[in-house]
Amino acid sequence: MILFLVPALPLLAAIVAAFPRSDRYLALVTFIAALCATTTSFAIAMGVAQRGTLTALPHWVALDALSAVLLCVITAVTTLAALFSWGYISSTANATVFPPRIYYANFNLFVVSMLLIPLMLEPGLAWIAVELTTLLSIFLVAFENTRGALEAAWKYMTITLLGATMAVLGFLVLFWAMKAAHADDFTWSGLRAQASAMPAPLLEVGFLLILVGFGAKVGLVPLHTWLPDAHSQAPSPVCALLSGIETTVVLYVILRLLPIVRATPLVHASLWAIIFGLISTGVAAFLIMQTHDYKRLFAFSTVEHMGFILTAAAIGGSLAAYGTIWQIVNHAFTKSFCFYAAGAVLLLTGSREVSAVRGLIERSRLSGTALLVGALAIAGAPPFAVFSSELVVLRAGFARGEYVTTGMLALFIVIAFFGMLSQVNRMVFGTPSATASPSAVRAYALPLPCTISLVIAAIPVLALGLIMPHPVHELLAQAALGLSR
Amino acid sequence: MSSQTGAALNVLLLGAFLFFAYRMIVARQVRGVLTAFVAQSLCLAGSAFTLGASTHLWELFALGAVTLVSKPILIPIVLTRLVPGAVYERRELPHTMDPRLSLLASAALSGIAYLVILPLIAVAAGPTLGGANVVVGFSGLLLGAYQVTIRREAIPQLLGILAMENGAFLAGISIAPDFPLIAELAIAFDIPLLAFIVGLLTRALHEQIGTTETASLTSLREESPW
Numbered sequence: 168m169i170l171f172l173v174p175a176l177p178l179l180a181a182i183v184a185a186f187p188r189s190d191r192y193l194a195l196v197t198f199i200a201a202l203c204a205t206t207t208s209f210a211i212a213m214g215v216a217q218r219g220t221l222t223a224l225p226h227w228v229a230l231d232a233l234s235a236v237l238l239c240v241i242t243a244v245t246t247l248a249a250l251f252s253w254g255y256i257s258s259t260a261n262a263t264v265f266p267p268r269i270y271y272a273n274f275n276l277f278v279v280s281m282l283l284i285p286l287m288l289e290p291g292l293a294w295i296a297v298e299l300t301t302l303l304s305i306f307l308v309a310f311e312n313t314r315g316a317l318e319a320a321w322k323y324m325t326i327t328l329l330g331a332t333m334a335v336l337g338f339l340v341l342f343w344a345m346k347a348a349h350a351d352d353f354t355w356s357g358l359r360a361q362a363s364a365m366p367a368p369l370l371e372v373g374f375l376l377i378l379v380g381f382g383a384k385v386g387l388v389p390l391h392t393w394l395p396d397a398h399s400q401a402p403s404p405v406c407a408l409l410s411g412i413e414t415t416v417v418l419y420v421i422l423r424l425l426p427i428v429r430a431t432p433l434v435h436a437s438l439w440a441i442i443f444g445l446i447s448t449g450v451a452a453f454l455i456m457q458t459h460d461y462k463r464l465f466a467f468s469t470v471e472h473m474g475f476i477l478t479a480a481a482i483g484g485s486l487a488a489y490g491t492i493w494q495i496v497n498h499a500f501t502k503s504f505c506f507y508a509a510g511a512v513l514l515l516t517g518s519r520e521v522s523a524v525r526g527l528i529e530r531s532r533l534s535g536t537a538l539l540v541g542a543l544a545i546a547g548a549p550p551f552a553v554f555s556s557e558l559v560v561l562r563a564g565f566a567r568g569e570y571v572t573t574g575m576l577a578l579f580i581v582i583a584f585f586g587m588l589s590q591v592n593r594m595v596f597g598t599p600s601a602t603a604s605p606s607a608v609r610a611y612a613l614p615l616p617c618t619i620s621l622v623i624a625a626i627p628v629l630a631l632g633l634i635m636p637h638p639v640h641e642l643l644a645q646a647a648l649g650l651s652r
Numbered sequence: 653m654s655s656q657t658g659a660a661l662n663v664l665l666l667g668a669f670l671f672f673a674y675r676m677i678v679a680r681q682v683r684g685v686l687t688a689f690v691a692q693s694l695c696l697a698g699s700a701f702t703l704g705a706s707t708h709l710w711e712l713f714a715l716g717a718v719t720l721v722s723k724p725i726l727i728p729i730v731l732t733r734l735v736p737g738a739v740y741e742r743r744e745l746p747h748t749m750d751p752r753l754s755l756l757a758s759a760a761l762s763g764i765a766y767l768v769i770l771p772l773i774a775v776a777a778g779p780t781l782g783g784a785n786v787v788v789g790f791s792g793l794l795l796g797a798y799q800v801t802i803r804r805e806a807i808p809q810l811l812g813i814l815a816m817e818n819g820a821f822l823a824g825i826s827i828a829p830d831f832p833l834i835a836e837l838a839i840a841f842d843i844p845l846l847a848f849i850v851g852l853l854t855r856a857l858h859e860q861i862g863t864t865e866t867a868s869l870t871s872l873r874e875e876s877p878w
Contacts, residue, residue: 291831298842302849309853317857318869321806324850325866328813329800335838336793336820340772343827347776353831366775372768 170223170230172207173238174282176200177245181275184268193271194253194616200275201249204282205242212239216642226354227288232645234285236492237419240499241285243627244411245278247620251507252404254614258514259311259402270310270402277303277408284416288354290338293420294331297384300413301327307405308397319400323393330383330390337376344369355423362430374428374436377421378443384417386470387477388447395458398466399519403510406462410469411503415495418473422480422491422650429483440481441572445579447474452579456586460519461512461538464590465505468545471583472498478576479560480650484567488651490559492643493631497552498545500627505541507621511613512538512594521590525597533613535595537621542591544628546584552631658706662699666788669695669822673795674758676815677802678751682739685808686728689815692792693723696818699785700825709829711836715821718840727814727847734851735807739864748802758795765791776827785826792819806854806864810847817843 180200184193212235215221222229230238252274256267280299287293301324309320342353348364350357362370383390394414398406421440428436451471458464476498479491511534516524528535544551557580564573613621672692679685697719704712749757769790773783796816803809817838824831858864 292837295838295842298838298846302842302845305849305853309856312856312860314861315871317853317860318871320853321857321866321869324853325800325809325813328846329797329816332796332813332816332820333793335817336790336823339820339824339828339831342831343776346828368772368775372772 168223169207169211170221170228170286173204173211173242174279174286176204176207177275177278177282181272181279184272184275187268190257190267191253193268194249194256197271197275198246198249198253201242201246201278205239205246208235208238208242211235212642213638216638216645223286226352227292228286229288230286231649232642233419233423233492233649236496236642236646237285237416238282240496241278241281241412241416244407244499244503247503247507247624248404248407248411249274250616250620250623251407251510252402254617254620255402255404255510255514258614265306265310265312269306273303273307273310274405274408277307277413279303281408281412281416285419288356290341290353290355290358290420290423294335294338297334297381297417297420298328298331300417301331301384304405304409304413308401308409310402310405311400313400316400319393319396323397326390326393327384330380332380333383334377334380337373337378337380340369340373340376344373355427358427359430362427365431367431367433370428370431371434371436374424374434375439377424378439381417381421382443385414385421385473385477386447386466387443387473388450388470391447391451391470394470395454395460395463395466398469398506399460399462403462403506403513406465406506406509407503410466410506411499414469414473415476415499418476418495421477425480426650437481437483440477444474444476444478444481445572445575447471448478448576448579448583449474452583452586455583456589458590459521461521461524461590461594462506462509462519464521464587465502465509465541465545468505468583468587469498469502471579472502472545475557475560475576475580478572479564482560482564482567482569482572483651484563485647485651486566487560487563488647489643490556490563491650492646493556494553494560496643497556497628497631500624500631501541501544501551501553504537504621504624504628505545507617507624508534508537508541511617511621514613514617521594524594525599527595531613533618533621537625538591539595540625540628542587546587547580548584550632551628555632655706658702662702662706663784665695665698665702666784666822669699669818670762670788670791673792673815673819674755676808676811677754677758677795677799679808680751682805682807685811686731689811689818690724690728692815692818693719693727696723696822699822703785703825703829707829711830712825714836715825718836719821722840722843723814723818726844730844730847731807731810731851734848735854735864736858739807739854739858748804754798754802758798761794761798762791765794783826786823789819789821789823789826792816792822795819804866806850806857806866809866810850810854814843814847 180197183196215235220231280303283296309316344365350361386394428434451467454467547554547557672688675688676685697716700712700716769787793816796812799812
């Protein structure tokens, strides 16, 4: 029953937020709930690594190594996002018509919906949880209530719900395939066991509907257009949740399907995943060079990484699967760190424009360093964590003889690397324009909770690239077994 | 109900379902789109009851009952309460395509649905209750997606998404009548919640921007990969 405690904690915090309380109290409750959920998740995950799957309700709720990794990532990123929100929302409270308690209630409910996804054994219920993630985050995207924020929220709602509706037909077709094979167990493991007897055309159509439908939510091209808009308009801690974990947790559902549909050689699941993955990585790499908004820059980087992870999973084999899971973890921590850094820069400068921010390092050593470290880390520079996991995936790709796919992946990563660094380099070290108004340079001290969360969030970004604790390695290896076939 | 009468009634309901899908695409007033959506939802509930009566599957009756309460009743109530009445009365909704061309495109989409689904029914060979449900359902899904694309007004776009769900579940009652819980749960809780939240968002758009025309939401366009 301890599994239920993890979503119950943020749910409790959401209920508390429904009553009028001081902003500081709500921020503290949200942070403590997230911290307790993280501690519980890590304890459960270590248990899963040693003793195998933990079942709370047979056929409905359980946790294996793969979902345990997701649970830990969601709760850990949420804890830091809650801490960052504490400083960020109190600093921007006057700029919005909504009271902070609306923010904290939505924040916690959104986290609950994300936590439900890896806990669900039944794909249909996972679909409902995915749909809830959209519904419960619409007002987080629209929180600033500006024309831009409402436009972004509308686009986010339309595209992701349209995708989710396509996906529900995909799950129905999958159920049809299972019934055609005279099977009964509609769970991830049940489908995997029975997949080889299912008709290949049904599996392929079901998989494609889910890949394209949920691909919209993940940010796969061509249905990625909501992602940069939502990330440029939403408050930075919400961007950390959207980019760091929401996209990942929906991608998890697609990754769960891959071993099922690959059971039948007649289904071209890997090919479809590679096509969508490579196109997303490539298009995002070029868009990174063009954008004028530094929050959009990191949003396009998410599109690039989601494409990378999908392609990595499609390459197949145990090493690529290990690299995929490790990349999921590293991306979640690094991307959320990038959005905290972007949030700090926004609080300091009041502008999202790349061209409006120059010589950042001289005005704020902390914000400038954080932005530079974030950009280097997410672009894949050594010795940061993303570099290590990308290297594992590329090695695995070449080892399996996937030269074209792996070569294209490497090329797109290099393009994205230079695009990212050229933009951030100008922001951090560029010379301020002579015509810049002095009022644009605000005397501003970053709120203490934001500073603390920036510093703590930097630790995994670097540490996971340098050391790999044995229990974490064990958990990742077991999770990779669940992904590979 | 004899199986022959049931099958004939089901085909009649499927024809009406498809007709209302086309009607939603060409309607010139928001109220017209909403009325067509209500009628389409009634056809979905009717098809669930008809197939339930032929097969004696209680799940289909449950789905029909939940649909009947949720879609034709709750959704119009929620939307008309949240979104100002003037929005529903506006005439000549903006289209990105001439309605006559839209009808042709819709017919083509139905043809595509037929061509895609027919081979699937052949390979499934077994527990499918009514192949026509799958074809019309998939067609409804495509037509709903088309409606979301061509409409430039908030409520018709939302109703396009809900029409896609109608299409998915119309196919679902045929190919997966005993689908565990998801359809009932989704229709009972998820869809009214969706209508409520999107209704609130539409009202916020109306208050902040002064219109519910999504065509005017273009301030965030920036880069293009090409």
